[in-house]
Amino acid sequence: MSNPYRTTPHSNEGSALWPILALGASVVSLAFLTQRFRAERTSRAIDDAPLLSAHRQDSGRYALTGRTVTIAKPRQDLYRFWREFSNLETFMENVRSVEVDGDLTRWVIAAPAGKEVSVETRITDECTNDFIAWRSTPASDIETEGRVTFRDASGNRGTELEAHIAYVPPGGEIGLWIAKAFQAEPTMQGRRDLKRLKMLMETGEIATNRNRRTPA
């Protein structure tokens, strides 16, 4: 990237001096640019876009992922299906098992490198046909919270289902940095899961190009 503010020395005199000058100039211009970017960021209008589509997110030690999908079914149907947590196994590829135990739900989730993590969640807030929010208990391998919201879509298009999940990536700061750098994975997984849910709810099946039930 070219830097339009870069200064160059006017002459070659005192050649030992000019790397120092160049360094000084770089520091000055870097400070100037940082200042400028910061000023620009704070002077930007607050827009109406969802937080997840911002270029940078201040989510602290959490990594955020989420997606919205429109499903041509009434809110009640989708809420009812989702609220029966054992149903989530049918379209969430990484969920190995779901066990509901009173107000606790225990999940076994496939993790990278063939590992599995177990997560225990408790519903923190919910409103029938509107939203369900949950949070992990200390008995979980990873710290996570999430929320799924059901809204009527405009023009009889069914329901806008929005799922957001925040989690503390294992490995602290570095883990978070890695999770952000490779955010494709959970984001992609979430996107695929919601599309599978849409297929299942709208058509009663999940599309596959497989030609056989079992490998021949």
Place this chain on the structure above:
Amino acid sequence: MRALTWHGKHDVRMETVPDPEIVNPGDAIIEVTSTAICGSDLHLYDAVIPGMQRGDILGHEFMGRVVDTGLSSTLKKDQRVVVPFTISCGKCFFCDRKLFSACDNTNPVEKQDVTEALFGHSVSALFGYSHLTGGYPGGQAEYVRVPFSNVGPIVIPDGMEDEEVLFLSDILPTGWMAAENADIEPGDTVAVWGCGPVGLFAIQSALVMGAARVVAIDEHSNRLALARQLGAEVIDYKQTHVLEALMEMSGGLGPDAVIDAVGMESHGFAPDTIMDNIKQTVGVGADSGHALREAIMAVRKGGRVSIPGVYGGFQDKFPLGAMMEKGLQIKTGQTHVQRYIKDLLYRIREGELETTFLISHRLPLEDAVEGYRNFRYNQNDWTKVVLKPGQQKAA
């Protein structure tokens, strides 16, 4: 079963592969009685469409007999059906608006990531085509698993021959939609680039829809002869300056509507074509688009541009200025087959549309490799190839 499989550029093979089974409740298994090679299969043969994998079964124009059905399929065993090349769920936002080739729910989710990166959105699945559109095994085979079989396949009444109705699967509705997208009005002059099967059906459809004149452009004498037989006037672009001819033939106005039935492998000895071909060869992926550029330059001010020809990537030197300054309308898309298929079956039965005139060759499926080679390299004589499974290979 026996099937034609793709292995790379100009490398297709007849192989024995596992028979398909019912996988999902909406599935049906079809025993193929007739299948055809489509011009768009040549894009795969030439390896200019991304997302193909070795061993993929090709073919998206097929019909046959129902031999097995899933729990929720409404088809019945032994019914004769023609299967649309577009796979559509019939339930989503897009199917509800009869935009069947934009269906949300048939392209497997793990295939959609790449399509979204390339096109912004994923599109419906197609049989026997790129994994961008699902990578579903196709119809140049003895059997096909047909998902969402309540939505696509149309039952064929007794007494109609395979060849009369086979092209309901793709090229007839594609030609029909091409003409419909040209919004033809009485008195219109319509110019059609490409007299392959889609171009020929577009010509026939445009005339049915009331075009006063249709001018067809190609280089192959047999194909031009077929266009003339349908009632078109013809231009051989190898001997005539197309833009000048079209201006003169339309009284200095330009055609009211133009149809690009050529697509991404346009020929024609012109500087843009040569550059496009070089870029396709070195793999920087530009679609060749001489026909489309010429069509946009030719069409009259405020005219209509219909693009049934297949494009899969990006195009250089697109005459955006001409499009904007002349105020053109462009309509395009993979065919919404399910929207047209019933009406077109009726028109065939009534004798309004002729569908067998373009078939030049009938081969056993076992000779499909030969069929591809000839359809690709001998386009003058080989206008349309129909393949028959279960027949012995020709000696």
